[in-house]
Amino acid sequence: MLVDNRYSRQILFDPIGEKGQECIQNSHVLIIGVGALGSSSSEMLVRAGVGTITLMDRDYVEESNLQRQQLFTEADVENKTPKVIAAKNRLQKINSQTKIDAQLTDAGVEELEAIVPDVDVVIDATDNFDTRLIINDVCQKYHTPWIYGACVASYGVTFTVLPDETPCLQCIMDHIPSDGATCDTVGIISPTVQKVVAHQVTEVLKLLTGNTEALSGKLVAFDLWKNQQMELEVASLKDDSCPSCVKKIYPNLDYQSQLKTAVLCGRNTVQIRAGKHRNFHFDDFKMHLKQTNLINYLENPYLISFEINEFRVVVFHDGRTLIHGTKNIQEAKKIYYRFVG
Amino acid sequence: MGIIVNGESLELNQRIETVEDLLGHLQLKKKSLIVEHNQTILKMEQHDKAKVTEGDRFEIVHFVGGG
Numbered sequence: 503m504l505v506d507n508r509y510s511r512q513i514l515f516d517p518i519g520e521k522g523q524e525c526i527q528n529s530h531v532l533i534i535g536v537g538a539l540g541s542s543s544s545e546m547l548v549r550a551g552v553g554t555i556t557l558m559d560r561d562y563v564e565e566s567n568l569q570r571q572q573l574f575t576e577a578d579v580e581n582k583t584p585k586v587i588a589a590k591n592r593l594q595k596i597n598s599q600t601k602i603d604a605q606l607t608d609a610g611v612e613e614l615e616a617i618v619p620d621v622d623v624v625i626d627a628t629d630n631f632d633t634r635l636i637i638n639d640v641c642q643k644y645h646t647p648w649i650y651g652a653c654v655a656s657y658g659v660t661f662t663v664l665p666d667e668t669p670c671l672q673c674i675m676d677h678i679p680s681d682g683a684t685c686d687t688v689g690i691i692s693p694t695v696q697k698v699v700a701h702q703v704t705e706v707l708k709l710l711t712g713n714t715e716a717l718s719g720k721l722v723a724f725d726l727w728k729n730q731q732m733e734l735e736v737a738s739l740k741d742d743s744c745p746s747c748v749k750k751i752y753p754n755l756d757y758q759s760q761l762k763t764a765v766l767c768g769r770n771t772v773q774i775r776a777g778k779h780r781n782f783h784f785d786d787f788k789m790h791l792k793q794t795n796l797i798n799y800l801e802n803p804y805l806i807s808f809e810i811n812e813f814r815v816v817v818f819h820d821g822r823t824l825i826h827g828t829k830n831i832q833e834a835k836k837i838y839y840r841f842v843g
Numbered sequence: 844m845g846i847i848v849n850g851e852s853l854e855l856n857q858r859i860e861t862v863e864d865l866l867g868h869l870q871l872k873k874k875s876l877i878v879e880h881n882q883t884i885l886k887m888e889q890h891d892k893a894k895v896t897e898g899d900r901f902e903i904v905h906f907v908g909g910g
């Protein structure tokens with residue numbers, strides 16, 4: 503007979519058991535991004551008893567987050583509390599035994615190389631592909647499994663990348679989407695978030711407890727509103743000449759591939775240019791923007807301009823973007839990912 | 844012609860010959876996506892060669908970035 507303790511129901515679940523629970527409690531998980539996906543997965547993992555969780559996020563809590571980012575409160579909005587701090591406070595109240603390492607930073611190459619070698623698994627909870635491709639290559643370099651997860655509207659998609667086994671994100675994506683379909687343009691309902699996280703966290707529990715034969719191995723996608731569920735066997739997409747997972751050149755860690763930002767002198771403006779290999783679809787971007795109610799929207803054959811809060815955003819045909827009204831690169835990047843994706 | 848896309852029946856009235864045509868019809872052409880055609884994953888370069896025929900089953904998954 504099992505003694506009732508906080509983990510007893512999880513230990514009763516046969517594939518985990520006492521041994522699995524011990525593995526979970528000795529593990530270290532990195533969650534990159536503490537928005538909707540990161541809030542939910544961190545709460546599940548803290549409740550499950552993960553030993554150490556590192557949270558990485560560059561942002562602070564805003565009112566529009568509260569509809570789905572379950573760790574945050576109105577007080578966090580009022581205080582503009584950084585997401586990693588607000589999350590840590592809440593998570594420690596849920597489980598004081600888990601060690602929470604809160605890193606208020608943009609997840610770049612350096613930041614990830616400093617932590618990935620120490621962790622057992624990485625959860626992708628970011629909102630952009632620039633960071634995902636860096637995660638992809640850092641995880642290949644240090645041989646760490648990571649779990650892609652993303653969602654917009656009622657649609658979600660997830661895939662577990664295992665170095666030297668499965669294809670990597672670079673293998674299965676023929677180009678990087680940048681069509682402007684983001685949570686800020688087409689919206690999101692919270693059940694979509696929870697379903698992606700349900701898949702991601704289950705995969706993490708399998709990995710941490712050594713149940714690798716139970717891993718999905720498939721690219722999983724769904725549309726909750728359209729009642730669709732898709733599972734694709736993508737092993738055949740492993741590219742024998744993939745620079746990330748086969749040749750180990752890690753192109754996404756290279757400076758040329760990364761998003762470029764520059765503060766334009768004396769103009770209170772930040773310029774953002776995507777890294778090479780990005781195809782920007784101006785027409786799709788325009789179409790998605792039109793679904794949103796933007797202030798002072800203007801378009802001409804060369805560019806689109808609109809206002810959001812105190813900022814004016816100008817997007818040129820090739821995707822080059824100017825954010826007027828700030829000299830702060832982090833603030834400008836945040837707006838860029840919200841609208842350009 | 845009737846086909847099945849992501850588990851749903853779809854009646855095609857227009858002339859659609861290839862997977863590329865189908866993606867255009869579904870307004871998915873520029874998306875970053877993966878197409879499974881009768882349980883075989885297609886490579887990108889097969890999209891304009893693979894023929895769509897009566898009763899075909901497609902699973903189409905596209906990548907999104909939000910989170």
Ligand SMILES: [Zn+2]
Nearest residue numbers: 670673744747
């Ligand atoms: Zn690869």
